[in-house]
Amino acid sequence: MSPNARAALYMIASMAAFTFNDTCMKLAGIDVPLPQLVLLRGLIACTLIYGLARHLGALRFDLPRTDWVMLGLRALGEASATYFFLSALLHMPIANLTALMQALPLAVTLGASLFFGETVGWRRYAAIGVGFCGMLLIVRPGPDGFTLHAVYGLASVACVTLRDLATRKLSARVPSLTVALTSAFAVTGLAAIGSVGVDWVQIDPRLGLLIGCAAIFVFFGYLFSVMVMRLGEISFTAPFRYTGLLWALVLGWLVFEQWPDGITMLGAGVVVASGLFTFYRERVVAAS
Template sequence: MWSTYSDNLRGALFMVFAMAAFALEDMALKAAARDIPIGQAVAMFGVAGWVVFAAMARAQGERIFHPSLTSPVLVWRSLSEIAGRLFYALAIALTPLSSASAILQATPLVVALGAVVVFGERVGWRRWMAIFTGFIGVLMILRPGLDSFDPLSIFAVLGMLGFAGRDLATRASPVSMSSAQLGVAGFAVLTVAGLVLVGFGGVVIPTPASLGYVAMATVIGVLAYGALTRAMRTGEVSVVTPFRYSRLLFALILGVVVFGERPDGMTLLGSAVIVASGVFLLQKKRHAIRG
């Protein structure tokens, strides 16, 4: 039982690190999109990340493309990844970083439900209540039906559903498939998503600043991707995934400091509720094991 708690703790730490890195990646891509079309930025980012993960796979003596890539699970993962990246890229380009990240925090709800349906994980009522409380915190930030709700946020909702599907498929992916090979697959479909957006936004000559932001996103994104893969493969999905909520805190800070966003009191209160629910989940698991 202690081993289970230890796995959950390590998975949670990997998830928090991944979320901090993803928030920085979002910031860099949003900054790059000020000078070049978002599709071009995503495509450049995808190609660069693919090259890095392909080199990592070769350095480890692995095949760049794992034979299981054509399996139903990984085809579903690729389609989910394309949807998640495509729509979330539009969200961070067209809406405030803080609000797009807030909508993304509904991902654990979908993943937790999927873990019960697909993997047969057992989730006690206290953990369900904590997850539900986190969802209430998200609603406090979004305020659907009110004037403050942005219709463009539908892009973030669609992106969230795509990422949830990706995470569940990652959990079910073959154990023999390394993080580098998963990264190759992920950044390959990211490139596809960028090229789809390029068809609508076109291509321009990148500025030195935009190239720098894309390079920054690549380095950080590679680290984030590896940490997320480790997180989803360590511990219980229903315990680890709520720590995605930490991404909201990082996004709020970056939104304020870098883009001059000013979240109101309800947004900050909702953020506190979300983070508290995630921490509560791990605490309940620890007390249950010790008891």
């Protein structure tokens, strides 16, 4: 298999791992307070990521100040996105929230244009505008405005955009697993602070299994995403991130007996089509 073909498979596996993690967290979140849930998952995930990074020699902390600033911004975005995303996930169908997150590539493209001065032509701006209209079809504000959980979902898109924009500014000397580990520590640290004022619940074997599986899925999600970056071309592999929506649809139907209505599916289709067109235009511009 070519490097791009293998990278595409790793991207699909990464999206599957993250979606299975979301499913486990949604199930466990019925009985476990969110800060406790994220803290327990984070402790296991940090241990796994640290062990892999040490094994591969991918830990490096003698970095220039600019990289540490970007790592800090990235960790802030990751931790904030985790809180908003999981808060929304516990109250929204998993497929609806996943569909909303598919607008992330559009938001990153817009952010790179606004903050980094990257050139974006009118076609991509138009695709971004159409994609954001698709987002409105998914969240559908009523007469009283957005629901709180829809706002949390939109906030998670903004926070992940901050994370990805900060990642773009990291120098090549920063190992990918060092990036993953610092973000995992930030998420776990925020959960530890939030859990101080929370009444913890006893973890029975079922909950322990769900939390352990969530940690393992997050670990493999990080691992496969790192392998994607090392193997394939971003412009080729990025569209395969939309397979996460397919996993969310299947798991939402099988596990939670939830299926998005027609308007939500239409919005998801608009967002995905806009993102695919944006990727296509990026390849055209890069080749010219």
